[in-house]
Amino acid sequence: MDEKEFVDQVLRLARERGLRVETNRSGLEQITFNETSRKALHTGHVARLFPEALAPGLTPRQFNALLRSIAPGRPCTQKGMREIVDAIEKR
Template sequence: MKALDADGFVEAVLQLAAELGLKIEERRPGWSICFNETSDKWLSEQHLRQLYPAILEADLSDARINQLIEQVAPGRPCTHVGMRQIVARLHEVGGWAPGAGG
């Protein structure tokens, strides 16, 4: 497994979000991902850093990933499916796991 620190996690998530066709913008400090333009639901770099490293744990259920997102960004259920897809891709592509640093 490849070790991934918080900065690497944020970069990887932003890259995969772009590959999925999600809108990425520089907003309030840092970059943010728009998961639903109609309802204006975003996750920021700060949210992503708060999700790290817990969201990279192996074999998390969809419900647990949703719960983690709700803990850092309440009221944004539109972000759940897209973020679960990104986490799944992180595991598929790189065998990512939390690493030193952060």
């Protein structure tokens, strides 16, 4: 799997899970994980997760730290994004 395929799979799985995926003002697709706070990750964030997010044995704590280093201030995105990455790993 390459970075583009990873990003495409994340977006597809987000849509399948009923998360809102839309184009932001910068022209990047973004996934909104929390409608109330409008916390989202855009494709630039998702691309930066690759390939580390798929590392064998990565713990939830390590994943959360990785995500915080890429997109700080979005704690409500961690669980949903981790579940999407887990689903990719199982395919």
